[in-house]
Amino acid sequence: MVKISGIQEEIELRSETTCKEVLSRALSGKKLKEVVACKCHNRLYDLDSGIDEDCSELDPVYLSSPDGLKVLRHSAAHIMAEAVKKLFPSAKVTIGPDIENGYYYDFDFERPFTPEDLEKIEARMSESVAGNHSFERLVVSRDEAKKIFLDMNETYKLEILEDLDQDTVSLYKHDDFIDLCRGPHVPNTGYLKAFKLTSVAGAYWRGDEKRPMLQRIYGTAFASPKDLKKYLVQLEEARKRDHRKLGVQLDLFSFSEEAGPGMPIFHPKGALIRTILEDFERKEHLKRGYHIVQGPQILRRELWEKSGHYDNYRENMYFTSIDEQSYGIKPMNCLSHMLVYKTRLRSYRDLPLRYFELGKVHRHEKSGVLHGLLRVREFTQDDAHILCRPDQLQDEIIAIVKFVQDIMELFGFEYEVEISTRPEKSIGTDADWDRATSALSLALKTLAVDYSVNAGDGAFYGPKIDVKLKDALNRKWQCATIQCDFTLPERFDLYYTGKDGQKHRPVMLHRVILGAIERFLGVLIEHYAGAFPVWLAPVQARVMNITDVQKEYVEKCTQKLRDKGIRVDMDVRNEKLGYKVREAQMEKIPFVLVVGEKEIDNSALNVRLRNGKNLGMQSIKDVVELIYEEMDEPFKQGGMSYRYLY
């Protein structure tokens, strides 16, 4: 007997029963047509596949469900590969999985695919869709499969087969195209009603930059043309939030070809926002028992040799030379923090020591990875190094994670947390790694933070927790990170005197909360779509007149608000009110304060909010209170407080 999810009755199983047969007895024809696969014990199967005897509950997978779309997109990848092979027989196929929002397939071909090629491929795919070719699953021995792909000269498939350690493999065939594939697939090509090829890009075979560069064609597919259109419109909307675009529109920052790539230049408004963020951070760190320190921008090369950066990080560093001395421009802030620690003897009573620095670092990032403010070559980290006794490590990590949580809540970010464990190339004892890794995971468990494990992705000197935020297009960017370090205290011979009068090695944590101010600001811009909360808005209010008659009153009000610490400017240009309101709106200024005859008569201001709402006339005193109230709003939870006076 098998139960169908969402259906009351149980269906009796006979041998050789396929998923489709079972479902057809439970679902109406119309509903059945929407089913593309089925799921049992969390595994997806083709509709044609037989049902295991131990399957007690069968989930129909509908085309428009997340699983259904995965199946559809994977099938679309096959149909695309078929089209490519028909148009360009000498192209070799490699792999083609479904991905978030779409799919891709990598090909090895003697010349680059052009946008025109994509059109041709799309057209050829449509033919295949019109043909309603069934997807057929064939199970063959590995040797048979090798022979098949050898005959087709599909060398990449042969390489994949070499690495598989199973005796039989599955192949999928539709029309005359055959591919090595685990499946499942939609019943036939006719299911691909809404698809689009989106771009071509290079991609290394097996992600290895030493292997050949393949050509990756990206595409997407949806259950209906309506869904596809919706997705494309969404994408268009997301692009409008791009911080590089908003940065220009809101006059926050720019890049100059003359200054150099990856070197952001902050304009008055952008610089003001980051100043507010930085000031806020200083307060929050002092409150949490950190000490603010500051080290030099360039340090002798010998010191970078001592720390290991010269050996491990040299290609990312800038060097300069003065009086025949070589100096490295700092790519990290840890060195001077080590030096602060070493300036005197430390007792176990002094620990933990938490050194905080808004440190500007330079890293020579590869040119192809630069991306607006999100990936630059000069940036400011809200960096700290915590030196503590081993018995304090756990509490320190918990405090940092809590700090991160508070900040993320303040900004309203959704984030993903990962723990990266020991990589192959690493130093330190297994015991050290185990202790540190479990301290990190225990901290996350204590605070009920969901996380995934990124096995083998830790730094060579220790495991880490990474916090990732998403940009407008859902690309993930690492912001906060908490890293254990076994090497630096060793290399710098840091110690403290214990209760026993003996020397002991302190444990060290590197950590950032926002990560890089530049990157964080970039993500913030996209998060708020440029409409910053009042406490961060570079211009919080703009006072404007209707005619010249009110000019003087506007000047007076502006000054009064400024005296109250509100970031305010005025617009007394000889323009229509609608024109001036529109400009303020496009600058995303939270409060527009309009002055006409009535306002002067009542010693008031007329308040218009950024969302278009009009609050009517209010006294200046009430307007000040209103703005204060809005500034404080985000701080009402999370144990932070802030009022910024400028």
Next chain:
RNA sequence: GCUGGCGUAGCUCAACUGGUAGAGCAGCUGACUUGUAAUCAGCAGGUUGCGGGUUCAAGUCCCAUCGCCAGCUCCA
């Protein structure tokens, strides 16, 4: 760094298969004195990223270089 695409006025974009660069917004000047997302008119603005080449003629074709965009690899 690699693969591909793109670089025209401050911004957004136009200029058929090569025929000598144009519009809107912004800017400046003037008129209009204006009630919650664009008042009208005029003026000015470009060695088409930079450097070579092909051609009678290059924004357009070729080469090189710088930068930007997408992706890969790498990272805050």
